Structures are given as structure tokens and as C-alpha cells.
Amino acid sequence: MTVTVTSNLREPAEAGVARTGADAGADPGAGGRAAYDRTRRRASAQALLLALPLLLFLLATFIAPIAILLSRSVVNHEVPANLPALSQALNAWNGEGVPDERTFALLAADMRRTSQEGQLGPVARRMNFYLPEFRSLLMKTARQLPETAPPAWKPALIELDARWGTHDIWRYLKRSAVSPTPDYLLTAVDSEVTSGGAIKSLPADSSVxxxxxxxxxxxxxxxxxxxxxxxxxxxxxxxxxxxxxxxxxxxxxxxxxxxxxxxxxxxxxxxxxxxxxxxxxxxxxxxxxxxxxxxxxxxxxxxxxxxxxxxxxxxxxxxxxxxxxxxxxxxxxxxxxxxxxxxxxxxxxxxxxxxxxxxxxxxxxxxxxxxxxxxxxxxxxxxxxxxxxxxxxxxxxxxxxxxxxxxxxxxxxxxxxxxxxxxxxxxxxxx
Known part of the structure; x- marks a missing residue:
């Protein structure tokens, strides 16, 4: 009985010695480093909060305007936004010859609606970048559209202006209906897309x-x-x-x-x-x-x-x-x-x-x-x-x-x- 009691008393003592050894083997600087890391993170967060108004000011007045201007180099929203039905039809068109009657009808409907809303000007200005005569073509056609729909829009528009029967007019309309577009980037290096879809450089006398x-x-x-x-x-x-x-x-x-x-x-x-x-x-x-x-x-x-x-x-x-x-x-x-x-x-x-x-x-x-x-x-x-x-x-x-x-x-x-x-x-x- 005495031995048992002695053994029970010895075991807690040995366990205490073992725990003391484990604590002695632990890194005494771990707590200090953790506290230092927390202090440093807190100081970094405070510095970031102090600089946040300046960062927001730079973002709003410097970085954002530059990013918006650079994004304009590929954004092409005038025609797709103002002539949506025509743009969808032109995206499905194979680009050969002249589109069908349905595309002509969509052109007339979109032009009438856009002209009534006063948004035909941006479209005409955008198309004028391709051909200087495009603005006059769009404005003339919008003014002379018949009040009642003709039996067929395709011959009616071609009779109104023969340029609607040419391939280049519709080719440029198809290119303007795509966004994003590489046209601005190509123009900036004196290049263009041919009717066959290839990229060619402009002549030396036209290079600017x-x-x-x-x-x-x-x-x-x-x-x-x-x-x-x-x-x-x-x-x-x-x-x-x-x-x-x-x-x-x-x-x-x-x-x-x-x-x-x-x-x-x-x-x-x-x-x-x-x-x-x-x-x-x-x-x-x-x-x-x-x-x-x-x-x-x-x-x-x-x-x-x-x-x-x-x-x-x-x-x-x-x-x-x-x-x-x-x-x-x-x-x-x-x-x-x-x-x-x-x-x-x-x-x-x-x-x-x-x-x-x-x-x-x-x-x-x-x-x-x-x-x-x-x-x-x-x-x-x-x-x-x-x-x-x-x-x-x-x-x-x-x-x-x-x-x-x-x-x-x-x-x-x-x-x-x-x-x-x-x-x-x-x-x-x-x-």
C-alpha cells in the first residue's frame, strides 16, 4: 500500500518535470516576434488608411482618365448602340456583294428611329472616319425616307441614292458594327483592312x-x-x-x-x-x-x-x-x-x-x-x-x-x- 502511494506521488512530480522541460525547450522569443508582427501589420494598415485618400484622388483624376482614353482605341459603340438591329444583321452577313432585303429594311427602320431620337449625328460622324462622303449619305437618306413603307426597301434606297448599291458602303457599315474594333489601332500606324480582310499599309504619300x-x-x-x-x-x-x-x-x-x-x-x-x-x-x-x-x-x-x-x-x-x-x-x-x-x-x-x-x-x-x-x-x-x-x-x-x-x-x-x-x-x- 505504501509503495502504491509513493508511485502515485512520484508520477505527478515526474510529469511536472517533463512539462517544465518542454516549456524550457520552447522558443522564448516566439511571443515577442508575434507581437512585433502584429504591431508592424497594424502600422502598415494605419499608413495605408492615411494614404488612401491620396490613392483615391490619383485614381479618379489621373489613372482613370488615362485608362478611359486608352480604352477608346478599341471601343466602337456608336453604330452598335444606335443601330442595333442593323448591327446584328450585318454581323451575320457574309460580307459578299450587297445584303438582302431584310437588312435594307432594318437599315431604314433604325435610321428613322435614330433620326427621331437625334442620335444620327454620332453615327454619321463615326462613319465619316471611313469615308468623307458617309455623313452626307446618311443625312440625305434619313431626310428622304418615305413615310409609308415601300413594297421593297432595297430598290427604294438604291433609287434614293445609288451608293447604297455599292459593296464598299456596306463593308464599312459591317466593320463599324463590331466592338471592340482594331480599326483605330490600324489607322494610327497608317494601315487599313482591305475588302478581302487583309491588312495593308497606306502608300508613302498618304502616311501621316x-x-x-x-x-x-x-x-x-x-x-x-x-x-x-x-x-x-x-x-x-x-x-x-x-x-x-x-x-x-x-x-x-x-x-x-x-x-x-x-x-x-x-x-x-x-x-x-x-x-x-x-x-x-x-x-x-x-x-x-x-x-x-x-x-x-x-x-x-x-x-x-x-x-x-x-x-x-x-x-x-x-x-x-x-x-x-x-x-x-x-x-x-x-x-x-x-x-x-x-x-x-x-x-x-x-x-x-x-x-x-x-x-x-x-x-x-x-x-x-x-x-x-x-x-x-x-x-x-x-x-x-x-x-x-x-x-x-x-x-x-x-x-x-x-x-x-x-x-x-x-x-x-x-x-x-x-x-x-x-x-x-x-x-x-x-x-
């Missing part, structure tokens, strides 16, 4: 947008090179001068940021005209015998854009040059290197991150420039941004404007990835 893209890239690259040539020495001067002098000269670089872009461009408009300040000085000093053509041509565009974008290049390079220690140059010269050799082989490689950042920033900004080329350039200096503005403000062709914008965004993204691959923009230092 591809040449505009090439011109935009050429102007942007030229401005970037000019800014680099002019900005590098200025940034070096600002980085090597004593702080007091450097700060005073820095005001000359920063002041343009405080001046309106339109004001600066207009100032160049005054300076570059034939009777302006620059030509007057050149003629009065005898350097030239007659005023130089500096306005309404490529020269004016390059001068104006270089002046406006030059501070971006200077500041990007200057921020890197300030971090380059002069000890390296002194060490190279003390070892026998010529100052020019030391500058080229020691100093310049350390400033390449700033050069890369400045070139990328200036080039991307120049791609979307609008005001300066519009005021200082001529007929052959239109950049792609001017064509986008013309499509939205004058032609009201938001689809083509969206397609041109989409290609510009894609090109900018491709340039970024190529530039990042070659230079490593993710590793560029800004100070």
Missing part, C-alpha cells in the same frame, strides 16, 4: 502617323543630346564652385521652374521672329546680312524645347556630381595622370548615373511636348501630341486619339525597359 512618330522620336533625341552637351558643363561648374557662389548660380537654373511654360515659349516667339531681338543683334553687328529663319521651323522647336528641358538635365547630373569626392581626381593627378585624362577616366564614369537619369527624364518629357512645337514649329514639325490634340479638339475622333496615345504609352514603356536594360535606371543615384 508613322512619320509623326518618327519625327517625335528624332526631335526628342535631338533635344536630349543638346541638353546633355549644354547641361553637363553647367552641372560641373555648380558642383565644383564654393557653396556661396554655387547657390547664387543655382537660382538661374531654378527660376525657370517658377515661370509658366506658356510664358517661356511666348518669350522665344518674340526673340526668334525676323524682327526680334536675336535677328536684330545679328544684323546690326554685321554677322548676317538678312534675318535668319529661326521661327516656324525645326530650329525654333529645338531652341525652345532645349531651353525648357535643360534644368531637368542640369539638376539630375548635379545631384550625382555633388556626391563625387574630389579626392579621386587629386589621387589620379598625384600618380601622374593628366587633368584631362583624370577627368575622362576617373570623374566622368562616376557621373554616368546622373547622365543616364537626366537623358531618360528629358527624353520622356520631350515625347509628349505640345505647346512649344505648336507655337514655334512649322507644318513639318508636328509631333504626335499635336495630332492627338487635333483628333480630340477638332476632329472629335476620340478613338483615334486613344490609339495614338496607346502607341505613345507603349513606346515609352518599351524605351524604359530597354534603357533600364542597357543603363540600369533602377540603380541610378539622384544624390
Amino acid at each position: 502617323y508613322l512619320s509623326a512618330f518618327a519625327r517625335t522620336v528624332w526631335i526628342s533625341a535631338s533635344v536630349t543630346l543638346l541638353c546633355l552637351v549644354l547641361g553637363y558643363p553647367v552641372a560641373y561648374l555648380l558642383a565644383t564652385l564654393p557653396p556661396a557662389k554655387s547657390n547664387r548660380l543655382m537660382l538661374l537654373v531654378i527660376v525657370p521652374f517658377w515661370t509658366s511654360l506658356l510664358v517661356r515659349t511666348t518669350a522665344w516667339y518674340v526673340l526668334l521672329q525676323p524682327s526680334g531681338v536675336i535677328n536684330s543683334l545679328l544684323v546690326s553687328s554685321g554677322i548676317v546680312s538678312h534675318p535668319l529663319p529661326l521661327l516656324f521651323n525645326r530650329t525654333g522647336v529645338l531652341i525652345g524645347m532645349t531651353h525648357i528641358l535643360l534644368p531637368y538635365m542640369i539638376l539630375a547630373i548635379y545631384s550625382v556630381m555633388k556626391g563625387v569626392s574630389p579626392v579621386y581626381m587629386r589621387a589620379a593627378q598625384s600618380l601622374g595622370a593628366h587633368p584631362v585624362t583624370a577627368f575622362v577616366r576617373i570623374y566622368m564614369p562616376q557621373t554616368l548615373p546622373g547622365v543616364g537619369a537626366g537623358c531618360f527624364l528629358v527624353f520622356v518629357l520631350a515625347l509628349g511636348y505640345y505647346i512649344t512645337p505648336a507655337l514655334l514649329g512649322g507644318a513639318g514639325d508636328e509631333m504626335i501630341s499635336q495630332l492627338i490634340a487635333a483628333q480630340t479638339n477638332e476632329q472629335l475622333n476620340w478613338g483615334l486619339a486613344g490609339a495614338l496615345s496607346a502607341y505613345l504609352v507603349i513606346f515609352t514603356a518599351v524605351f524604359y525597359f530597354v534603357f533600364n536594360r542597357l543603363v540600369g535606371i533602377d540603380r541610378l543615384r539622384f544624390g
